[in-house]
Every structure is written in structure tokens, then in C-alpha cells.
Amino acid sequence: TQLLEQSPQFLSIQEGENLTVYCNSSSVFSSLQWYRQEPGEGPVLLVTVVTGGEVKKLKRLTFQFGDARKDSSLHITAAQPGDTGLYLCADSASGSARQLTFGSGTQLTVLP
Amino acid sequence: EAQVTQNPRYLITVTGKKLTVTCSQNMNHEYMSWYRQDPGLGLRQIYYSMNVEVTDKGDVPEGYKVSRKEKRNFPLILESPSPNQTSLYFCASSGLFSTVRPLHFGNGTRLTVT
Numbered sequence: 001t002q003l004l005e006q007s008p009q010f011l012s013i014q015e016g017e018n019l020t021v022y023c024n025s026s027s028v029f030s031s032l033q034w035y036r037q038e039p040g041e042g043p044v045l046l047v048t049v050v051t052g053g054e055v056k057k058l059k060r061l062t063f064q065f066g067d068a069r070k071d072s073s074l075h076i077t078a079a080q081p082g083d084t085g086l087y088l089c090a091d092s093a094s095g096s097a098r099q100l101t102f103g104s105g106t107q108l109t110v111l112p
Numbered sequence: 113e114a115q116v117t118q119n120p121r122y123l124i125t126v127t128g129k130k131l132t133v134t135c136s137q138n139m140n141h142e143y144m145s146w147y148r149q150d151p152g153l154g155l156r157q158i159y160y161s162m163n164v165e166v167t168d169k170g171d172v173p174e175g176y177k178v179s180r181k182e183k184r185n186f187p188l189i190l191e192s193p194s195p196n197q198t199s200l201y202f203c204a205s206s207g208l209f210s211t212v213r214p215l216h217f218g219n220g221t222r223l224t225v226t
Contacts, residue, residue: 009152033214042116042202042217043155088154099170100215102147104154 004089004103012109013079020075021106023089029069030092033100037086046074079110114139118203118218125193126226133188133221135203143206144186145170145215146178148199155202161186193225 003026013019023032031050035043047056049065049072056063060083062075076083086107090100116137125131137144145160147170157170161180175197177189186205190197200222204215 004154041219042204043215044217045214048214090155099157099160102155104152 004091004101006087006089006103006106008106009104010107010109012111015080015110015112016078018075018077019079019108020073021087021108023072023074023103025070025091027070029065029072032065032069032072033090034063034072034074035088035090037088037105038084043086043088076108079108081110081112084108084110114216116203116205116216116218118201118221120221121219122222124224124226127194128192131190131193131223133190133201133203133223135186135188135218136184137186137203137205137216138184139205139207139216140183141205141207141216142183144180145204145206146176146186146188147202147204148172148197149202149220150199158188158201193223195225197223198225199223 005024007022033048034046036046037043047063052069053067054065060077064073086105088102088105090102092100119134142163146158147155149155156172158172158176159170159178161167164180164183167178167180180186200220202220203218206213206215
């Protein structure tokens with residue numbers, strides 16, 4: 001069974017700071033999705049990365065996919081309170097394209 | 113507006129009293145799934161459905177039932193709820209599921225079983 005580990009589990013920073021959160025797998029990802037979940041809502045997809053070494057940018061968010069496709073990172077530049085939420089990574093490398101395996105998430109709090 | 117709608121948002125019940133959480137999507141998606149979210153454990157899949165009348169177990173199916181009689185609806189049934197089923201539940205849907213298609217989630221149902 002694939003295990004996705006996200007770190008750190010909790011992160012509290014001041015507005016304007018930069019941060020990076022990580023997602024690591026015990027096996028090779030087929031593709032990786034990053035979601036953000038705000039309080040009282042369901043997760044919302046931010047990005048999907050597919051190719052080893054891929055880098056995608058979404059405004060102040062930069063997503064990297066490791067060359068070996070066993071790790072990924074999310075970097076936020078100049079964090080804002082609106083970035084507060086639970087960041088989840090998910091992969092379908094569990095052997096079935098019908099299921100996504102989710103990490104337990106990084107809870108980010110950006111203080112004004 | 114494209115959305116996944118779950119009802120109710122909050123539910124408090126007692127052990128053993130059957131309940132149903134409804135889920136409906138208006139995007140004509142083939143794939144639908146139920147997850148539960150618990151602190152430190154992330155999202156764990158309960159059941160999923162690839163299309164009408166096609167359902168299969170996820171990672172934590174014990175104590176749950178589902179049905180898919182119509183494409184848009186995918187209710188979650190707890191025949192005899194127990195306190196360890198207290199959790200936050202999410203329904204999700206996706207088009208012809210592939211590794212790069214996103215899941216669209218509902219806003220969740222917080223269930224408390226006493």
C-alpha cells in the first residue's frame with residue numbers, strides 16, 4: 001500500500017514570509033495532485049503534475065515534481081492570510097486509476 | 113453552477129439508528145466517491161462508483177453501504193451507526209476518471225454518533 005507523507009504537519013507563519021511544504025511517497029507517483037481545503041469546505045484542486053522534474057506556477061504558488069517522481073513540493077512566496085488552509089497531496093499510484101491516495105495534509109496558518 | 117451537493121451538513125444521531133447522507137452532482141460525471149476525514153489520518157476512501165449500478169469498496173468500507181441507481185446521485189448509508197463512525201464525510205465526483213482529472217468535492221457532512 002502506498003504511503004504519502006506530508007511535512008510539516010502544521011505550519012504557522014507571518015504574512016509576507018515564504019514557505020515550502022513537502023509530499024513524499026514510498027513508491028513512484030503516476031501523477032500527483034495538490035488540493036487546498038479551507039475550513040468548512042471540501043478540497044479544491046490546485047494543480048496536477050505528471051512529468052518528473054516538472055515545475056508549475058500558480059500565481060505565488062510553485063509546484064515541483066521530483067525527477068524520480070517520488071516527491072513533490074509546494075512553495076508559497078509572500079504568503080497571505082488567504083493562503084490559510086489544509087494542503088493535501090494525492091496520487092493514484094496505489095495500483096488503481098480508480099482511487100486516489102491522499103496524504104494527511106499540512107495545516108497552514110498565515111497570520112496577518 | 114457546477115457543484116456537488118451533500119445533505120445534511122451536520123448530523124447528530126445515536127448508535128444503531130439508520131441514516132443516509134445524500135450526494136448529488138450536476139456535472140454528468142461518471143465517477144463518484146465517498147471519503148471520510150479524520151484528524152491525522154487524511155482522507156480515506158469508503159466506496160466509489162464508476163457508473164450507474166457499478167460500485168466498489170475503498171479502503172474503509174466496513175459499516176457503510178452505497179447505491180448508484182442514477183448517475184447524479186450516490187447516497188451513503190449507515191445501517192447501524194457506531195461512535196467510531198463519527199467523522200467528516202465528503203462526496204466527490206469526476207469525469208471519466210483518469211489520473212489527471214480533478215475530483216470535485218462537496219462541502220462535507222459532519223456526523224456525530226453518540
